[in-house]
Amino acid sequence: MTVTMGGALNAALRDALAADDNVLVFGEDVGTLGGVFRITDGLTSEFGEQRCFDTPLAESGIVGFAIGLCLTGFRPVVEMQFDAFAYPAFEQITSHVAKMRNRTSGRVGLPLVIRIPYAGGIGGVEHHCDSSEGYYAHTPGLKVVTPSDAADAYSLLREAIDDPDPVIFLEPKALYWSKQEIELPCTRAPFGTAKVRRDGDDVTLVTYGASVPTALKAAEAAADEGWSVEVIDLRTIVPFDDETVVRSVRRTGRCVVLAEAQGFAGVGAEIAARVSERCFHSLAAPVGRVSGLPTPYPAPMLEKTYLPGVERVLDAIARLQWDDQPDLTYAEVGARG
Amino acid sequence: METTAQAMTAALLPSPNPVQLIDPTGAEVEQAGTRRDYPMPSAARLREIWHAMVLGRRFDAQATALTKQGRLAVYPSSRGQEACQVGAILSITADDWFFPTYRDSMALASRGIDPIEVLSLLRGDSHCGYDPIATHTAAQCTPLSTQLIHAAGAAYGEKRRGTDHVALAFIGDGATSEGDFHEALNFAAVFEAPVIFFVQNNKYAISVPLSKQTRAPSLAYKGIGYGVAAEQVDGNDPAAVLAVMDHAVEHCRSGKGPFLIEAHTYRLESHTNADDATRYRSSDEVTAWLERDPIARVEAWLRGRGELNDDVVAATRAAAEALAAEVRERMNTDVTVDPMSLFDNVFAQRTPQLDEARAMVAAELAADSQEVSS
Numbered sequence: 001m002t003v004t005m006g007g008a009l010n011a012a013l014r015d016a017l018a019a020d021d022n023v024l025v026f027g028e029d030v031g032t033l034g035g036v037f038r039i040t041d042g043l044t045s046e047f048g049e050q051r052c053f054d055t056p057l058a059e060s061g062i063v064g065f066a067i068g069l070c071l072t073g074f075r076p077v078v079e080m081q082f083d084a085f086a087y088p089a090f091e092q093i094t095s096h097v098a099k100m101r102n103r104t105s106g107r108v109g110l111p112l113v114i115r116i117p118y119a120g121g122i123g124g125v126e127h128h129c130d131s132s133e134g135y136y137a138h139t140p141g142l143k144v145v146t147p148s149d150a151a152d153a154y155s156l157l158r159e160a161i162d163d164p165d166p167v168i169f170l171e172p173k174a175l176y177w178s179k180q181e182i183e184l185p186c187t188r189a190p191f192g193t194a195k196v197r198r199d200g201d202d203v204t205l206v207t208y209g210a211s212v213p214t215a216l217k218a219a220e221a222a223a224d225e226g227w228s229v230e231v232i233d234l235r236t237i238v239p240f241d242d243e244t245v246v247r248s249v250r251r252t253g254r255c256v257v258l259a260e261a262q263g264f265a266g267v268g269a270e271i272a273a274r275v276s277e278r279c280f281h282s283l284a285a286p287v288g289r290v291s292g293l294p295t296p297y298p299a300p301m302l303e304k305t306y307l308p309g310v311e312r313v314l315d316a317i318a319r320l321q322w323d324d325q326p327d328l329t330y331a332e333v334g335a336r337g
Numbered sequence: 338m339e340t341t342a343q344a345m346t347a348a349l350l351p352s353p354n355p356v357q358l359i360d361p362t363g364a365e366v367e368q369a370g371t372r373r374d375y376p377m378p379s380a381a382r383l384r385e386i387w388h389a390m391v392l393g394r395r396f397d398a399q400a401t402a403l404t405k406q407g408r409l410a411v412y413p414s415s416r417g418q419e420a421c422q423v424g425a426i427l428s429i430t431a432d433d434w435f436f437p438t439y440r441d442s443m444a445l446a447s448r449g450i451d452p453i454e455v456l457s458l459l460r461g462d463s464h465c466g467y468d469p470i471a472t473h474t475a476a477q478c479t480p481l482s483t484q485l486i487h488a489a490g491a492a493y494g495e496k497r498r499g500t501d502h503v504a505l506a507f508i509g510d511g512a513t514s515e516g517d518f519h520e521a522l523n524f525a526a527v528f529e530a531p532v533i534f535f536v537q538n539n540k541y542a543i544s545v546p547l548s549k550q551t552r553a554p555s556l557a558y559k560g561i562g563y564g565v566a567a568e569q570v571d572g573n574d575p576a577a578v579l580a581v582m583d584h585a586v587e588h589c590r591s592g593k594g595p596f597l598i599e600a601h602t603y604r605l606e607s608h609t610n611a612d613d614a615t616r617y618r619s620s621d622e623v624t625a626w627l628e629r630d631p632i633a634r635v636e637a638w639l640r641g642r643g644e645l646n647d648d649v650v651a652a653t654r655a656a657a658e659a660l661a662a663e664v665r666e667r668m669n670t671d672v673t674v675d676p677m678s679l680f681d682n683v684f685a686q687r688t689p690q691l692d693e694a695r696a697m698v699a700a701e702l703a704a705d706s707q708e709v710s711s
Contacts (some may be wrong), residue, residue: 050497055524056523058524061520061523064485064521064524065524067490068488068492069491069493071470071475092483092486092517096480096487102682103464104464104682105465106682106685107470108470141683239688
């Protein structure tokens with residue numbers, strides 16, 4: 001059957017609610033309305049207001065309330081309405097959600113899921129398009145995952161709800177309406193396993209979430225230029241699947257990292273560093289990074305310039321020292337003017 | 338005839354003055370003008386709270402002394418706040434939940450948690466020495482007001498489970514300025530969570546006086562905006578604290594939603610042993626509060642009624658000294674911590690990245706021990 005990513009997420013929530021009475025879904029507008037992206041559509045009418053309910057408009061309160069519910073054995077799945085609107089909950093997430101198991105010597109685990117629609121590409125006005133994965137991935141104690149298609153949306157969300165630890169579940173909002181032919185419930189793959197989305201021999205393109213479709217398009221275009229590009233979809237940023245990435249890069253000898261978030265001190269930077277440390281002797285060129293720009297996310301009419309597209313990926317691939325000549329992009333000392 | 342709004346207002350507002358049942362001299366205070374009835378607790382309960390306060394104060398003094406001996410990294414004392422620390426705890430059961438702050442070590446010891454486990458955080462061997470699930474007591478919270486929302490969630494969870502367990506959450510006056518105080522009261526009210534928010538208004542947030550925190554007539558008035566019933570109480574009157582807590586616990590257990598208590602008390606010591614209170618307050622002010630001592634006033638009340646004699650006082654003082662000696666002795670040992678435990682409780686299962694870091698530290702330790710042995 002044809003399933004959208006949004007539909008797969010909705011099915012995962014429905015199946016999780018049916019499987020375990022301790023699962024609760026709550027947040028802003030998730031009840032009667034079914035969420036601003038309709039991901040919780042129909043859950044309140046099917047399972048009742050006790051299981052899927054609206055809360056006051058207060059993100060710190062939503063996350064803190066979920067922590068308290070965990071103490072009494074519930075498994076909350078909460079929704080932050082948009083990426084940037086999750087920031088009021090930042091203290092609860094970083095100081096309590098992430099640390100609770102550790103600060104209680106393993107006695108209090110928090111099996112909760114924080115769903116966050118993230119990233120841009122939908123012409124959203126400001127504060128609706130942030131790629132906030134770097135903040136969470138930088139915080140020990142949080143698992144950070146993001147699907148790139150409907151099957152993984154279902155698989156990863158069911159895994160997240162069943163996980164004994166807190167999970168930041170980032171939903172690429174531009175892909176909510178992407179379609180796939182699958183049967184639900186689909187086979188689940190555990191956290192920490194990346195997927196090779198396209199096989200290739202010349203370059204490894206590592207990416208995740210919102211950027212996966214761009215990576216696949218770029219790989220297709222690169223094939224026309226004679227480059228065989230392998231595309232790896234991380235699926236889970238934390239835990240990170242070093243093995244799949246390293247195995248691929250050691251074979252291809254070249255690597256580009258693609259992520260829509262601005263590049264400085266981001267997840268893309270971490271991946272590039274890990275690959276450089278682990279694959280240095282197999283690399284024919286420095287690891288390339290393709291990212292958003294070091295600016296706040298722009299107004300919708302500038303979005304196209306901001307977002308890393310196929311052309312930027314192809315440029316990065318072209319600079320991978322194919323002719324054994326050094327890439328002089330960074331020849332100058334200091335930032336390029 | 339009262340309108341519905343007026344009736345609601347009357348049910349939510351605190352009394353115009355802090356509830357007081359026993360004055361600083363030990364005399365009973367005639368009840369007039371309080372919004373609810375607050376009966377005097379029994380002599381047996383007052384003897385119990387007096388006993389627990391004497392032990393609590395001695396524990397607190399011992400903990401302060403341990404900082405001077407280097408056994409505790411830091412200690413935020415609650416000396417002078419014994420009526421709150423002990424009275425609130427004696428009003429709930431072991432099944433109820435308690436959400437303490439860093440200043441509430443005396444309350445934890447009064448709850449029956451091993452004092453050494455209580456001091457683990459401040460000794461520095463772990464972030465929380467006791468089992469929060471087994472004790473229904475959250476880890477001591479340092480970020481201000483954040484634990485109030487956890488308390489609201491846990492209380493709502495208990496309600497969903499069909500129990501009559503309540504949650505008690507402590508904060509100080511400064512923390513009422515935090516956003517999470519607002520979100521917690523609002524969530525608790527909307528979900529009718531059986532949680533008691535207990536504000537120990539000890540007049541200072543480190544150095545900043547209450548006058549710079551709020552323009553509210555009293556912190557208890559912050560309840561009505563959320564539809565949360567509230568009361569203010571003389572936080573140095575153990576009888577009044579018990580009476581108001583009894584009312585609040587009954588309010589929560591009977592399904593009437595959350596309750597806010599402001600207890601007017603005073604922090605006699607500096608913020609912690611690392612602070613110097615003489616930089617922001619006068620010794621006259623401290624002396625005035627010493628005269629409102631919670632232990633002395635209930636002791637005077639009990640003695641005046643023949644409910645306490647010299648033998649019992651002597652036995653209690655001896656018990657307090659024995660507690661202090663035990664704490665001293667058990668804390669006067671060097672604790673060993675296992676470096677490898679660093680990696681155990683980040684997640685339920687270690688990730689490959691944690692395994693990698695763990696292997697690195699294991700190798701470092703092995704190399705160190707080889708150097709020592711060679």
